[in-house]
Amino acid sequence: MWLKKAFDRADAEGRVSRDIFSDDSAIAKFGVGRNMVGSIRHWALACDVIRETDPKGPFTLTETARAIFSDGGLDPFSENPATAWYAHWCLAGRGTRATTWFWLFNALSAQTFTREEALGPLSEYAEIAAPGKKLSRSTLARDLDTCLRGYAPRAGAATAEEAAEPMLGELGLLQEERKGVFSFRRGPKATLPDALFAWALLDFWDRTAPGETSMTFETVAYAPGAPGRVFKLDEDSVAERLFALGEITGDRLRWTDTAGLRQIHRTDFDPARLKVRLLGDAYV
Numbered sequence: 001m002w003l004k005k006a007f008d009r010a011d012a013e014g015r016v017s018r019d020i021f022s023d024d025s026a027i028a029k030f031g032v033g034r035n036m037v038g039s040i041r042h043w044a045l046a047c048d049v050i051r052e053t054d055p056k057g058p059f060t061l062t063e064t065a066r067a068i069f070s071d072g073g074l075d076p077f078s079e080n081p082a083t084a085w086y087a088h089w090c091l092a093g094r095g096t097r098a099t100t101w102f103w104l105f106n107a108l109s110a111q112t113f114t115r116e117e118a119l120g121p122l123s124e125y126a127e128i129a130a131p132g133k134k135l136s137r138s139t140l141a142r143d144l145d146t147c148l149r150g151y152a153p154r155a156g157a158a159t160a161e162e163a164a165e166p167m168l169g170e171l172g173l174l175q176e177e178r179k180g181v182f183s184f185r186r187g188p189k190a191t192l193p194d195a196l197f198a199w200a201l202l203d204f205w206d207r208t209a210p211g212e213t214s215m216t217f218e219t220v221a222y223a224p225g226a227p228g229r230v231f232k233l234d235e236d237s238v239a240e241r242l243f244a245l246g247e248i249t250g251d252r253l254r255w256t257d258t259a260g261l262r263q264i265h266r267t268d269f270d271p272a273r274l275k276v277r278l279l280g281d282a283y284v
Helices: 002-007 026-030 034-046 063-069 081-094 099-106 115-129 137-151 167-171 194-208 217-222 235-243 245-249 271-281
Strands: 059-061 112-114 174-178 181-184 214-216 253-258 261-266
Touching: 002 034, 002 063, 026 034, 059 063, 063 081, 063 271, 081 099, 081 167, 081 194, 099 115, 099 137, 112 115, 115 137, 137 167, 194 235, 194 245, 194 253, 194 271, 214 217, 217 235, 217 261, 235 245, 245 253, 245 271
Parallel strands: none
Antiparallel strands: 112 181, 174 181, 214 261, 253 261
16 A cells, blocks of 8 residues: 555645655654655655656656546555556566666576575676666665565565565566575466556557567567566467457557568557556556
């Protein structure tokens, strides 16, 4: 419920004061401890609920957040799996304020790994992603552990809070095979709506190749930050999703397979408007 808590602090114009997360009344307003207030702010930014449009001014609600979390919106209390998939996409697909998440789902090639085996490559990646910034191994280890436990909660947790399934745990993307050994679950994802896959594809397309009218199957399936890789879909699952694009998007996105060249083609349309419609369809 942290994303909703941040959303509800906005005023009528969709502005969220920076002071709301730091003043003395923050604990009472959010109903959590002071450290958790800071965490709510972080996750709301990372999941694109609020954005920093002015370094000194208030945060602003995003249109996607308004659509999902408004009272009477698509899913104000995060009960629909589509909301968890949306949050996962923001973290692991866009990687905004979540470098570890992006690295884990896009750069780590091992299917099975331990925390210790992942920490070294993550440290190397962090040095490239944040040149000149000193990041201690212990900080990276905590970040990695937070990421892993967001998808695969610790078995035999000591407290009720630790035992509760995290929001992203229901997605079935990562499992702890045995103590300290994790593996990705690649394959079809029954709870991932076709419309949200199409929404994510458009989001990826507009960020990486906005001027291109076609995209190859291999890019959708394997490119860093692409839906196939972020959602851990196998080739058959990606193909099935792409076959349905024409019907879902009114032929604005179309799959073709000519002379062995598998591609998705896009017509001239307003991607922002289509994304709004696709987001709504994901909750039907």
